[in-house]
Amino acid sequence: MASPELWEKWSAARVRAAHQAPYLANALLSLTPVLATGPSSGELRRFPADPGWHVYVGTEELARQSVQEVSFWLIHQVTHLLREHARRYPGSTVHPQAEEQRTWNLATDAEINDDLTPLRPSEVTTPSTLGLPDDGTAEQYWHALRTNPPPDRHHRPEPGTPPSPDTAGDCGSGCDGLPRAWDRDDLPALSPTAARLTALDTARRIRERLNAQDDVPAGWRRWADQVLEPAVSWRRHLSAKVRHGLAEAAGRVDYTYRRPSRRAAALPDVVLPSMRRPLPSVTVLIDTSGSITETMLAQALAEVTGILRAVGVGRRLLTVITCDARAYRPQTVTRIPALHLDGGGGTDLRAGFAAALAKRPPPDLIIAITDGRTPWPAHPPRTTRVIVALLDANGQAPGWAETVRLEGAS
Numbered sequence: 001m002a003s004p005e006l007w008e009k010w011s012a013a014r015v016r017a018a019h020q021a022p023y024l025a026n027a028l029l030s031l032t033p034v035l036a037t038g039p040s041s042g043e044l045r046r047f048p049a050d051p052g053w054h055v056y057v058g059t060e061e062l063a064r065q066s067v068q069e070v071s072f073w074l075i076h077q078v079t080h081l082l083r084e085h086a087r088r089y090p091g092s093t094v095h096p097q098a099e100e101q102r103t104w105n106l107a108t109d110a111e112i113n114d115d116l117t118p119l120r121p122s123e124v125t126t127p128s129t130l131g132l133p134d135d136g137t138a139e140q141y142w143h144a145l146r147t148n149p150p151p152d153r154h155h156r157p158e159p160g161t162p163p164s165p166d167t168a169g170d171c172g173s174g175c176d177g178l179p180r181a182w183d184r185d186d187l188p189a190l191s192p193t194a195a196r197l198t199a200l201d202t203a204r205r206i207r208e209r210l211n212a213q214d215d216v217p218a219g220w221r222r223w224a225d226q227v228l229e230p231a232v233s234w235r236r237h238l239s240a241k242v243r244h245g246l247a248e249a250a251g252r253v254d255y256t257y258r259r260p261s262r263r264a265a266a267l268p269d270v271v272l273p274s275m276r277r278p279l280p281s282v283t284v285l286i287d288t289s290g291s292i293t294e295t296m297l298a299q300a301l302a303e304v305t306g307i308l309r310a311v312g313v314g315r316r317l318l319t320v321i322t323c324d325a326r327a328y329r330p331q332t333v334t335r336i337p338a339l340h341l342d343g344g345g346g347t348d349l350r351a352g353f354a355a356a357l358a359k360r361p362p363p364d365l366i367i368a369i370t371d372g373r374t375p376w377p378a379h380p381p382r383t384t385r386v387i388v389a390l391l392d393a394n395g396q397a398p399g400w401a402e403t404v405r406l407e408g409a410s
């Protein structure tokens with residue numbers, strides 16, 4: 001067991017990391033430290049991660065390294081995960097080769113570390129220690145290292161010389177997706193969808209800092225652009241579906257033109273005829289089964305309520321029903337953090353649909369936010385339109401619903 005002093009050191013390192021790279025604060029909180037007792041200390045020198053966002057902590061390493069060093073490795077490892085280096089691994093996964101794994105580790109480290117200039121310990125791999133230009137991608141460094149293996153690099157010491165801190169240990173399965181002896185598959189992992197939403201959140205924070213004229217390393221800027229493009233498309237796609245659904249529900253009137261115009265504001269006593277028509281009512285059905293995290297839900301719900309607000313559907317017309325195996329009490333959302341996320345068991349959204357449609361009159365539009373791992377009603381509701389916001393690319397939605405996938409939308 002690690003002593004309380006050591007965990008305090010861990011916490012201090014995480015605080016320091018969040019302070020050094022504030023846009024990574026949320027991602028750093030998504031890391032789960034796991035005490036690793038089996039492997040030799042040297043193997044855990046870099047606090048290796050796995051694709052489930054565990055970070056493996058050896059007590060000897062935690063005791064030996066300074067808070068600053070540990071915080072560097074936390075930022076380093078969360079970067080491997082955010083940039084999906086395991087998914088991008090170009091080597092053979094069928095017949096893993098140690099040399100390929102080592103080269104990819106060098107290439108990804110070079111991609112990461114040139115963005116960590118003021119933070120990094122002097123001895124870690126960078127593009128310049130590999131004799132390569134800055135600002136490249138891991139794939140470019142991999143290609144360069146494969147076609148022209150450096151004969152004489154400090155990361156390949158002469159036999160007999162003690163290993164430098166950078167050569168000992170590796171960055172774990174979070175770097176190449178290939179299992180390590182210390183990986184704990186039995187522990188709950190961050191799901192790929194939750195990881196994706198964490199990446200989206202991080203990219204948005206980077207954009208915010210850039211908009212505020214704050215300094216963000218070039219590699220992170222490019223990464224945020226890449227990550228946010230599909231998200232922008234996803235939002236646009238969902239926004240279009242919701243607008244269309246609302247317009248249909250409101251009797252094929254484009255309700256966006258029914259908001260008070262400047263002319264109406266100038267004539268406060270005049271109620272424009274179109275204003276008499278009620279806006280459609282919307283129920284957001286949220287799947288709170290175990291496979292979806294609260295952060296994930298909050299982000300998805302923020303997207304949906306943002307869209308609804310933008311098109312004029314206020315709180316009064318919006319009902320939220322959370323659902324796992326059963327439906328919970330309908331809530332009116334006044335602000336996102338106030339929403340109580342019940343549930344956590346298996347999912348049956350049919351219960352949620354039944355609860356939503358029990359309302360009199362039934363809502364004009366149901367937006368279901370779910371990973372799609374649920375049974376669906378066999379038939380569509382009679383008068384209510386349904387939009388499914390699918391958080392998991394492998395999830396299923398019924399053919400009768402309009403479906404927007406978080407991934408793959410463009």
Ligand SMILES: [Zn+2]
Pocket residue numbers: 076080105108109171175
């Ligand atoms: Zn690394």
